[in-house]
Amino acid sequence: MTEITSLSLFELIKNIKEKKISSNEVTKSFVYRSEKSKKLNTYVTENFENCLKLSKEFDNKPNFDLKLPGIPIAVKDLFCTNEVRTTAGSNILNNFVPSYESTVTQNIWNEGGILLGKLNCDEFAMGSSNETSFFGNVQNPIAKDLVPGGSSGGSSSALAANLTPVTIGTDTGGSIRQPASFTGTVGLKPTYGSCSRYGIVAFASSLDQAGPMSKDVKDSSILLEVISSFDKKDSTSIDFKRNNYSSELTRNIKGIKIGIPKEYRVDGMPGEIENLWKKGIEYAKDCGAEIIDISLPHTSYALPTYYIVAPAEASSNLARYDGVKYGLRSPGESLIDMYEKTRSEGFGEEVKRRILIGTYVLSSGYYDAYYLKAQKVRQLIKKDFDDAYNKVDAILTPSTPSSAFKIGEKSNDPVSMYLNDIFTVPVNLSGLPGISIPAGRDKNNYPLGLQIIGKPFDEQTVLNIAYSMEEKINYKNNITDWWME
């Protein structure tokens, strides 16, 4: 039998249900591999012992009707987990132990999943390379000293290195899809309102959305089915009829209309990305899709809009970290002095930068010029998609303008770092579902991804197109275990 850790989630579930392997055997395999993979720096907090204990309990009293029967799963350290430290990659939450559980993770445990550990991420999910984490850089298993993408970099790395069968991330401007693209894995950002934000450390509330990350499309459909739910505890959660994403998954996409937006052909885009996109179009045609040229005229305004909206919301959300109720406190002579020192020591550089941008654009006299302007442009960006969806069912683009870069390569230039998200940000601004699937390699043999964007609440079509194209692309990561001890 193939090594347990390289099996897909679907295969693991099948083997457990057929009693060919036990939950404890599966858990032992992932714990063992994770223990040997410390060099990747994927885990912030390990939950190995407890996970092994719970897997035994599952085996003693198994319930094979559950959707994730006894499956160990590591999650991004942005999800609050009851009695397990939750840091959001920040010094200010270094010792924070929540007394409640996020809805998304609770949904996973309710279906038989077991917490394996908490995975590294950019501080408060602000970053595209995992380099802003207080807990250090994460290595991409694809090659040494390569970033795994961000902000869900610990998640993408752990997944590609087979340290967890699947994982969940959060995506505010591309934080699931870009790291998936950088590690040759699949990452899905659902429609805004699909997965509850309750218990997720907030970054930009009108953009944040949790989603599955997996080795193949089918696994993402299984996990989405578990985590997507209406939740009264999230005021923007939407009560709509959710599909049985995994059982309704089909490769029959004959006649489906896929749009190709000309504005995504950006200046300076490497030829490799252009070629990947062309190949993707051919694959989609082979699957029976009809290709239609479309226009999303306000695409180039998406990033500037995002860099007003996201920092503005972040500066409000992060005002709660004041050293009083939880988290780090640095001593000060007065209350104000204590606040200022706590926040100065507790937050890293990128987080401070974004809080200051957000404070500036929301400050008296500047609100209309920046924030209101951005909200208006956001309307135009969303309208572009509404118009396009009168003609097509989905949209195909590259996931990122480049493959993974080296650690340190872009960390001194915030704007060049922000450009990573050029193809993913419009999807968040418009609240749409989008998936990144591995689709090829660049000249260094680093993975490249294609993105499929869908209509609101139409994750099923997005998954079906991805599932169908995945078969034609037939991409396989070749991981050499170079980091293993």
Add this chain to the structure above:
Amino acid sequence: MVLCDNIFYHMTIDLKTVKHISKLARISLEEKKAEKLADDMNSIFEFIEKLNELKTENVEPLTSIAETTLRFRDDKITSDNIREKILKNSPEKNDDFFVVPKVVE
């Protein structure tokens, strides 16, 4: 200064502005870091000013991406006594309260 629809052209964020904003955001900054932040912010705002190209006088701002009306709920207590849980993570506390540096002289 123009305050209507368009962003200020060539607004330079100087050291004084950065210090003022950091005061508003309650983050103390060393002089050197403040200078670096001013540089970073200027390059970011230069990038943001692209929005000036668009006329948006007649565009409604997008205030909520989820087209939903806020739900009402019954005004009922749903959590048990969670005082201990809430106080557990506090950096400084006594039996019933969060403790902070003296506020009133």
